[in-house]
Each structure stands twice: as structure tokens, then as C-alpha cells.
Amino acid sequence: MAFKLLASLLALTAVSNAALVRKATCADGRTTANAACCVLFPILDDIQENLFDGGECGEEVHESLRLTFHDAIGFSPALTKQGKFGGGGADGSLITFDTIETPFHANGGIDDIVGVQKPFIAKHNITAGDFIQFAGAVGVSNCPGAPQLDFLLGRPEATQASPDLLVPEPFDTVDKILDRFADAGFTPAEVVALLASHSIAAADHVDETIPGTPFDSTPDVFDSQFFIEVQLRGTSFPGVGGNQGEVESPLKGEIRLQSDHDIARDSRTACEWQSFVDNQTKLQNAFKAAMAKLAVTGQDVSKLVDCSDVIPVPKPVTGQAHLPAGLSQNDVEQACAATPFPTLPTDAGPVTSVPPVPPS
Numbered sequence: 001m002a003f004k005l006l007a008s009l010l011a012l013t014a015v016s017n018a019a020l021v022r023k024a025t026c027a028d029g030r031t032t033a034n035a036a037c038c039v040l041f042p043i044l045d046d047i048q049e050n051l052f053d054g055g056e057c058g059e060e061v062h063e064s065l066r067l068t069f070h071d072a073i074g075f076s077p078a079l080t081k082q083g084k085f086g087g088g089g090a091d092g093s094l095i096t097f098d099t100i101e102t103p104f105h106a107n108g109g110i111d112d113i114v115g116v117q118k119p120f121i122a123k124h125n126i127t128a129g130d131f132i133q134f135a136g137a138v139g140v141s142n143c144p145g146a147p148q149l150d151f152l153l154g155r156p157e158a159t160q161a162s163p164d165l166l167v168p169e170p171f172d173t174v175d176k177i178l179d180r181f182a183d184a185g186f187t188p189a190e191v192v193a194l195l196a197s198h199s200i201a202a203a204d205h206v207d208e209t210i211p212g213t214p215f216d217s218t219p220d221v222f223d224s225q226f227f228i229e230v231q232l233r234g235t236s237f238p239g240v241g242g243n244q245g246e247v248e249s250p251l252k253g254e255i256r257l258q259s260d261h262d263i264a265r266d267s268r269t270a271c272e273w274q275s276f277v278d279n280q281t282k283l284q285n286a287f288k289a290a291m292a293k294l295a296v297t298g299q300d301v302s303k304l305v306d307c308s309d310v311i312p313v314p315k316p317v318t319g320q321a322h323l324p325a326g327l328s329q330n331d332v333e334q335a336c337a338a339t340p341f342p343t344l345p346t347d348a349g350p351v352t353s354v355p356p357v358p359p360s
Ligand code: HEM
Pocket: 059, 061, 062, 063, 065, 066, 069, 108, 109, 168, 169, 170, 171, 177, 194, 195, 197, 198, 200, 201, 202, 203, 204, 205, 206, 207, 245, 257, 259
């Protein structure tokens, strides 16, 4: 009797172990860890083809990544403590309540991608909060050098708009930016890691005369050039200059945010910033971890299903960390007191000029 009981217990354990490792096969033959994730494959195919122009790391990817942040950072326990609504975090409120949130000053230009994403949400059975983070993770996978971001499914519909003034501005002080992120649950090191997003980014509205002006010389590759180039002495403005939140950049055609400039040089963040120069593995791991946190800000993770294996694996980084042609180590504004800036090769050829990110 005891033997029979033990045998059936063992059999039960074997079955449940198998259930843990067995993958679900979806209608189209693709597999995923959890059958609940199968709904994502048709959405993946649709957005790769029709939102990201056949799997590019272009403007819509950049805008979709920015949107993941602007939706998620709408979360303030400090406001909740004061008895006010602090926002629902990564809940899709930026799209659900777009008429309220897109006009917020810090959301300038975000209405573009909101307008582009809305029909995809309407077409597929998915909440705005899930779609925003899914599109961000899929989009980033199109950028060589990026990590495969996590994606958890199951955010409920947002119930209220986020309050204004929770999204950082490029003209905010480092104190203000770090305080805002701390309120939302992020350390200064995580802030620096999240800023790796500006490695695949451009500005349309900081200087309205030069839309699509990138923050680094490789806006379609997730690499450390952003961390290198922001550390170089600024010498000119790419456009008319004198814009709020903009400081001089080292390269023609490249724009620099005051906030990026200041965070790269602040004693609380400078060494973390420098640590990403020429360390692609650290850059990937830190960004992946910080994005995983950002994507579930304000959400009850115990109610979400891990569908990370639906996100495509990005291609490896192309090129190696370098100083742009025409510049040298002497152009580095050393800010980390503990360790010297890594010695990098300089690109051969004429002085680099960065072309704009084309609109699609
Ligand atoms: C200190 C915090 C931050 C500030 C002040 C800031 C500010 C800005 C500004 C002013 C722009 C240009 C918008 C335009 O003119 O079109 C921009 C673009 C962008 N930001 Fe940030 N940002 C911050 C953090 C982040 C984070 C945490 C992420 C993502 C995780 C992010 C992702 C992006 C992306 C991908 C773009 C490019 C959008 C495009 O090319 O269309 N940013 N950011």
C-alpha cells in the first residue's frame, strides 16, 4: 500500500515537472512556455510587418520605446501618500486617456506614435498597457546589439489618466530627475541604464527645425556610442541652438540633451555612465534588468504571465566602440573620479557628420 502511494506520488511529480518544462504549441506551430502567450504571435507578425516596416530599427521603434517609458513613469507613490491619484504606471493610460496625457508638455510629439499604435490595439484583443510594452520589446529586438527584453502579459485596462508633471524634462536638474525616478522605484544606476535607450533615438521637437536628429552616430544600433559621444566636449548646435533642454554636441548632425550631458558628469552617476563605454555585455544586462522593472511599474506581477520567449532574439552588435573620426581622447571630458575613461580607437576618415533618422 505504502509502495503504491509512493509510486503514484512519484508519477504525479513526474507529470507536473513535465508540465513545467513542456512548451505549448500554438495554432501556427510556434512554441512558447505558456499557451496564454499564443495570442501574441499574430500581433508580433502584424507589428513587425506593418508598424516596424518589415523589422527595422527605425523611427517607429524609437518612438515605441519612448512610449514605454512615458506610460510607465506615470506612477508616483509620493502623490498617493498625499492622498492623490499617483498614476497607474505601465497601464496604457497614455493611450486610453490620450486626450488628457498627450498634451502634457513632456509628452511633446508622442501623439504621433499613439495615433499609429491605436489601430493595432483596436484590431487585436490586447490592452493598451500590454500593447505598449510588447511593441517596445519587439521593436528593440530589431536593433542589433540590444538584449532580448522580457515581456509579461496581462495588464488590466487603465482606469484613470496619469497626473501631469511625472515625466522628466531634458531641462530638469539631475536632483529633480533622480528624485522623480526614485519616487517611481529606480536607483541612479538604473536611470543610467535606462538611458541606453537614447542609443537608439532621435529628437523631433527639441529643435523643431531639424526633426530626426539622433543622440549618437549609430541610432539604428544598440551600442555604447551614446555613452561615449555624450562624454565628448560639446562644440556646436546641430540646428538653430538656444532650445530649452539642449546643449552643444561634438558632432555635426547630432543633438545633445542637457539632462544626458549633466547625468554623464554628475558625481552620483558619472562612473556608472562611463562603465558602459566599451562594455556591451554590461550595457545589455543592465538595460534588460531596468526595462523589465519599468515595464511592470505599478502592476501586480503575480497576475501577469511571462511571455518573454515570444520576443525575437536581436542580432549581435555591429562595429566596435570608437571615437568618431576627427576627435581624440583629448576631447573626452573625464567625469568619473575613480577610473580613467577607456582608451578607444578613433574612426578613420573625415570628421563624422551624422545623418538624420529618416521618417518612414
Ligand atoms: C532623464 C530622463 C529622460 C529625459 C529627460 C528624456 C528626454 C527625451 C527627449 C527630450 C527626447 C526627444 C523627443 C523629441 O523631441 O522627439 C527623447 C527621446 C527619446 N527618449 Fe528619452 N528621456 C529620458 C529618459 C528616457 C528613457 C528612460 C527612455 C526609455 C526607456 C527613453 C527613450 C527615448 C527614446 C527611444 C527617444 C527617441 C524617440 C524618437 O526617436 O522618436 N528616454 N527623450
